[in-house]
Amino acid sequence: xxxxxxxxxxIGVHTLLGLSAYVVLQTGQxxxxxxxxxxxxxxxxxxxxxxxGWPLIAALVVASLVAGITACLVGFPxxxxxxxxxxxxxxxxxxxxxxxxxxxDYQISRGNLQVGPLGGEGFRxxxxxxxxxxxxxxxxxxxxxxxxxxxAALWWMDRSRAGAVLRAVGEDEIAAQSCGINLTxxxxxxxxxxxxxxxxxGGLYAHYTTHIEQSNFTILLATFAIAYxxxxxxxxxxxxxxxxxxxxxxxxxxxxxLGDWRNLLFGALIVLVMNIRPSGLxxxxxxxxxxxxxxxxxx
Amino acid sequence: MLELANLSKHFGGxxxxxxxxxxxxxxxxxxxxxxxxxxxxxxxxxxxxLLDVTxxxxxxxxxxxxxxxxxxxxxxxxxxxFQNIRLFGQLTVWQNxxxxxxxxxxxxxxxxxxxxxxxDRGARARITRALEFSGLADKADELAANLAFGEQRRLExxxxxxxxxxxxxxxxxxxxxxxxEIDALDDRxxxxxxxxxxxxxxxxxxxxxxxxxxxxxxxxxxxKIAEGTPAEVQAHPAVRExxxxxxx
Numbered sequence: 001x002x003x004x005x006x007x008x009x010x011i012g013v014h015t016l017l018g019l020s021a022y023v024v025l026q027t028g029q030x031x032x033x034x035x036x037x038x039x040x041x042x043x044x045x046x047x048x049x050x051x052x053g054w055p056l057i058a059a060l061v062v063a064s065l066v067a068g069i070t071a072c073l074v075g076f077p078x079x080x081x082x083x084x085x086x087x088x089x090x091x092x093x094x095x096x097x098x099x100x101x102x103x104x105d106y107q108i109s110r111g112n113l114q115v116g117p118l119g120g121e122g123f124r125x126x127x128x129x130x131x132x133x134x135x136x137x138x139x140x141x142x143x144x145x146x147x148x149x150x151x152a153a154l155w156w157m158d159r160s161r162a163g164a165v166l167r168a169v170g171e172d173e174i175a176a177q178s179c180g181i182n183l184t185x186x187x188x189x190x191x192x193x194x195x196x197x198x199x200x201x202g203g204l205y206a207h208y209t210t211h212i213e214q215s216n217f218t219i220l221l222a223t224f225a226i227a228y229x230x231x232x233x234x235x236x237x238x239x240x241x242x243x244x245x246x247x248x249x250x251x252x253x254x255x256x257x258l259g260d261w262r263n264l265l266f267g268a269l270i271v272l273v274m275n276i277r278p279s280g281l282x283x284x285x286x287x288x289x290x291x292x293x294x295x296x297x298x299x
Numbered sequence: 300m301l302e303l304a305n306l307s308k309h310f311g312g313x314x315x316x317x318x319x320x321x322x323x324x325x326x327x328x329x330x331x332x333x334x335x336x337x338x339x340x341x342x343x344x345x346x347x348x349l350l351d352v353t354x355x356x357x358x359x360x361x362x363x364x365x366x367x368x369x370x371x372x373x374x375x376x377x378x379x380x381f382q383n384i385r386l387f388g389q390l391t392v393w394q395n396x397x398x399x400x401x402x403x404x405x406x407x408x409x410x411x412x413x414x415x416x417x418x419d420r421g422a423r424a425r426i427t428r429a430l431e432f433s434g435l436a437d438k439a440d441e442l443a444a445n446l447a448f449g450e451q452r453r454l455e456x457x458x459x460x461x462x463x464x465x466x467x468x469x470x471x472x473x474x475x476x477x478x479x480e481i482d483a484l485d486d487r488x489x490x491x492x493x494x495x496x497x498x499x500x501x502x503x504x505x506x507x508x509x510x511x512x513x514x515x516x517x518x519x520x521x522x523k524i525a526e527g528t529p530a531e532v533q534a535h536p537a538v539r540e541x542x543x544x545x546x547x
Binding site for chain 1: 347349368369370371373374375378379381385386387388389390394395397398399401402405414415416442458462
């Protein structure tokens with residue numbers, strides 16, 4: 001049972017990470033900075049609960065704010081570059097964050113124990129959940145409550161004018177400008193929202209693994225972040241969840257019995273899925289027929 | 300309504316628009332014609348701010364807008380369509396207009412909630428009216444990319460109207476249309492003018508522009524070579540030379 005609850009936690013956190021990239025991708029920006037925002041959220045939240053003794057929810061809120069503000073600051077210069085140049089710039093950001101935490105020491109004594117981040121050794125003993133008597137079940141339920149709230153917010157946004165404006169910018173920047181849309185405001189807002197969501201993902205991640213280090217937040221993680229919404233389809237938040245379950249649940253965990261062959265199959269299956277469903281697991285047409293299935297009017 | 304004074308745009312040594320002076324009175328259909336490469340589209344891009352002017356000034360309803368960014372100009376009363384259609388293909392017809400109507404919401408400082416979340420009844424009414432005007436009322440839930448060519452042109456027009464502009468720039472709206480569609484377009488442009496919107500019409504289709512324009516300016520090599528009523532322009536020797544290549 002604990003195995004499945006643990007898996008549910010992983011899937012929950014990766015869903016948040018995927019959703020953070022989903023918002024940014026809607027404006028047509030491919031950002032590999034999400035892993036960096038997640039790292040910031042993870043370290044900030046863990047330092048607040050472990051070193052300052054804050055309650056978890058307050059720590060998550062601040063972690064999300066810090067990551068969001070960072071994303072806003074990154075968003076402005078990142079606006080000047082497009083397409084592949086943006087990819088390169090955001091890779092650089094994730095690397096800068098990683099190297100910062102590689103060199104970041106801030107330890108204090110707690111009894112005869114040293115706690116806090118210790119450079120390459122990482123940040124150990126983030127024991128908020130065990131110390132407060134949360135079971136694996138509690139943690140899984142808590143994570144999925146947060147995921148559900150974020151999904152609900154994004155799902156609502158998708159149906160609002162704000163969502164239409166994000167997608168309009170993603171489709172054609174010149175036409176969007178010519179409809180009076182301020183590209184800077186829209187892109188930076190999307191980047192900020194994405195950063196804030198990635199910050200929450202990081203905060204949750206730090207607390208359920210109890211040990212974080214710079215090597216958790218590499219470019220590979222950033223690629224996963226954008227792979228989820230792309231594989232899942234950009235027409236709905238449910239696509240991202242489906243893609244995370246497919247990758248983390250089925251490909252990573254479900255195929256573990258294959259040993260070394262797993263990695264080979266992993267790549268092959270992703271390529272296969274992209275070929276069979278080029279606009280994502282849950283594309284606009286699938287969503288429309290799902291809606292019909294549940295007897296609701298499109299709109 | 301719109302005044303261009305000494306407007307110039309140089310690309311390196313090429314003078315795409317050269318010291319252009321135009322004055323468009325409110326409530327007019329003003330036609331801008333000229334052979335290919337004469338600077339018509341460049342002029343539209345200067346007015347909308349997609350290109351920076353080299354020198355000269357642009358004044359909209361008494362306010363100079365020469366240095367304002369594109370989105371500010373197009374949310375303050377100018378709307379446009381594109382020569383090569385630029386819709387938001389993966390958005391529905393309704394959403395295309397919803398995005399554009401935002402410019403009006405911003406202008407009138409609609410409160411945050413009704414502006415972004417769409418509870419605004421006024422916006423719904425305006426979008427519905429623009430769709431009905433363009434004959435797209437039954438297509439509201441279609442994806443824009445799935446529309447036929449003529450419908451896409453009409454959707455672009457509807458999208459431009461959704462923001463309730465004072466000045467509408469139409470960049471070759473009849474391109475690729477059949478005669479029936481052009482007739483319908485002719486009617487629509489007149490109706491738009493009669494509703495009080497000033498229209499700047501760029502068009503290759505002479506029959507259309509001669510029939511509906513109140514006033515016409517002719518460009519050649521970035522310079523204005525003639526201006527006047529359709530009859531005056533047609534009789535102008537410089538215009539004949541520009542189009543036919545021979546004098547007289």
